[in-house]
Amino acid sequence: MQVSVESLGNLERRLTFSLPEDRVADQVSGRLREIARGAKIKGFRPGKVPTRVIEQRYGQQVRAEVVDALLRESFSKAIRENELKIAGNPQIVPTDTSALSYVATFEVVPDFGDIDVSKLNVVRHTAEVTDADIDTMIENLRMQRRTWNPVERAAQEGDAVEVETYSQVEGERFPAEGVERGVTMVGSGAMFPAIESALIGMQTGDEKTVDVEFPADWRVPQFAGRTVQVHLKALKVSESQLPEVDSSFIQSFGIKSGELDQFRSDIRTNLERELKGALMTRLRREVGEQLIAEYASVEMPPKLVEAEAREMARQAFEQARRQGHQGDLPADAYTGFLEAARKRVLVGLLVGEIARRNELRLDPQRVNETLRLIASTYEEPQQVIELYRNDAQLMSGLQSRVMEEQVIDWIAERAQHTEQPMSFSEAIRQ
Numbered sequence: 001m002q003v004s005v006e007s008l009g010n011l012e013r014r015l016t017f018s019l020p021e022d023r024v025a026d027q028v029s030g031r032l033r034e035i036a037r038g039a040k041i042k043g044f045r046p047g048k049v050p051t052r053v054i055e056q057r058y059g060q061q062v063r064a065e066v067v068d069a070l071l072r073e074s075f076s077k078a079i080r081e082n083e084l085k086i087a088g089n090p091q092i093v094p095t096d097t098s099a100l101s102y103v104a105t106f107e108v109v110p111d112f113g114d115i116d117v118s119k120l121n122v123v124r125h126t127a128e129v130t131d132a133d134i135d136t137m138i139e140n141l142r143m144q145r146r147t148w149n150p151v152e153r154a155a156q157e158g159d160a161v162e163v164e165t166y167s168q169v170e171g172e173r174f175p176a177e178g179v180e181r182g183v184t185m186v187g188s189g190a191m192f193p194a195i196e197s198a199l200i201g202m203q204t205g206d207e208k209t210v211d212v213e214f215p216a217d218w219r220v221p222q223f224a225g226r227t228v229q230v231h232l233k234a235l236k237v238s239e240s241q242l243p244e245v246d247s248s249f250i251q252s253f254g255i256k257s258g259e260l261d262q263f264r265s266d267i268r269t270n271l272e273r274e275l276k277g278a279l280m281t282r283l284r285r286e287v288g289e290q291l292i293a294e295y296a297s298v299e300m301p302p303k304l305v306e307a308e309a310r311e312m313a314r315q316a317f318e319q320a321r322r323q324g325h326q327g328d329l330p331a332d333a334y335t336g337f338l339e340a341a342r343k344r345v346l347v348g349l350l351v352g353e354i355a356r357r358n359e360l361r362l363d364p365q366r367v368n369e370t371l372r373l374i375a376s377t378y379e380e381p382q383q384v385i386e387l388y389r390n391d392a393q394l395m396s397g398l399q400s401r402v403m404e405e406q407v408i409d410w411i412a413e414r415a416q417h418t419e420q421p422m423s424f425s426e427a428i429r430q
Contacts, residue, residue, distance in 0.1 A: 031066065120287070122283075125427060157200065164235055367402050
C-alpha cells in the first residue's frame with residue numbers, strides 16, 4: 001500500500017493512500033463463496049446457486065462491505081506507521097473509485113512537550129454523609145409527600161393560598177378583563193416577594209389592594225420599574241400536613257420490610273453515591289483548570305474546537321427550547337462557545353495524551369462498578385445493565401467516562417494537592 005502524508009498547517013494533515021485491488025477481489029470472492037454455501041434462492045437447491053446469480057444479488061453489497069473494512073484497516077495502519085496522533089474524526093473521500101484511491105484530511109494532537117503533573121496544585125475536596133444529612137433527606141421526602149388541608153384561620157408562612165389577582169398601572173388594567181388565578185406557598189418565592197408577604201394574614205374570602213414596586217428588569221415590560229396596584233383575593237387557605245415516618249411511609253419507597261434502619265441504610269447508600277459523583281465532578285473541574293492554566297499557550301486543532309463549539313451551542317439551544325424558547329439556532333451561535341470549547345478540547349486531548357504516555361488502561365472492574373451505580377438509581381437495575389451491555393454506543397460512552405475519571409484520579413494522586421473538607425450539602429452544591 002502506497003501512502004503519502006502532507007502538512008496543510010501546524011495541525012492539519014492530508015494522507016493519500018490506496019487499497020490493493022487483488023486483496024479486495026480475494027476477500028469479495030471468499031465472502032461470496034460463503035454466502036453461496038448457505039443461500040436459499042427460489043428455483044435453486046441450497047448450495048447449488050450459480051456463482052453469477054450470487055454475484056448479481058450480493059456482489060455490490062459485499063464489495064462495499066469489504067472496501068469499507070479494508071479502508072478503515074488501511075487508514076489505521078497508515079496512521080500507526082507514520083506515528084500520527086489524530087484529533088477528532090478524519091474526512092476520507094475517494095479520489096478515484098475504480099482505482100481504490102483515497103484522501104484523508106484530519107487534525108493531529110499538538111505537541112504538549114514534557115507533561116509533568118507533579119507541578120500542578122490541586123485542591124481535593126472531601127466530605128462524608130452524616131446522620132444529620134440522612135435526617136434532612138427524610139424531611140425532604142416527607143415534604144414531597146405532604147398533603148394540604150383547608151383552614152379557616154389567617155394565612156401564615158408555609159401555607160398554600162389559592163389567589164385571584166388583577167393589576168392596575170396608570171389607569172390600565174391587567175388582564176383587561178377577568179382575573180388571573182394561581183396557588184402559591186407563602187414564603188416559597190413563587191410569586192413576587194411583596195405580593196406573597198401581602199397574603200400573610202388574609203383569610204378565605206378576604207380582599208386587599210397593595211402597591212408593589214417592580215424592578216426595572218422585571219419580566220413583564222408593562223410593570224418594569226413602575227409602582228403597580230395589585231388586587232388580591234384569597235380563595236382558599238390550606239396548611240400542610242406531613243406524613244409520619246411509619247412502616248407505611250417507608251414501604252412506599254420500596255422498602256418491603258418497612259423498617260426504619262433499612263430505610264436509613266438505603267438513603268445513606270443513595271447519598272454516598274450522589275456524593276461520590278459530586279466530588280468527582282469537583283475534582284475533574286479542579287484538575288481541568290490546572291491543566292488549562294499550565295498549557296494555555298498550546299495551539300489547539302481549530303476544526304475540532306469549532307466542532308465542539310457547535311455541539312455546545314446545539315445543546316444549549318435544545319435546553320432553551322425545552323424551557324419554551326422559540327426560534328431557530330443562529331448559524332453563528334457557536335462563536336460564543338469557542339473559548340469554552342477550546343478549554344474542553346485542551347483538557348480532553350491532555351487527558352488522552354497522559355493516558356497514552358503512561359500506558360493507562362481502562363479498568364473493567366471500575367466500569368462494572370460505575371454501571372451498577374447507574375443502574376441502582378432505577379427500579380429495575382438488571383434491565384438497565386442489560387441495556388448498556390447490548391448497546392455499543394452506551395457502553396462506549398460509559399467506558400470513556402470511566403477512563404477519564406481514572407486519568408483524573410491518576411493526575412490528582414501525583415500532583416501537589418491539599419484536602420479541603422466540606423459538608424455533604426456544600427459538596428453537592430454545584
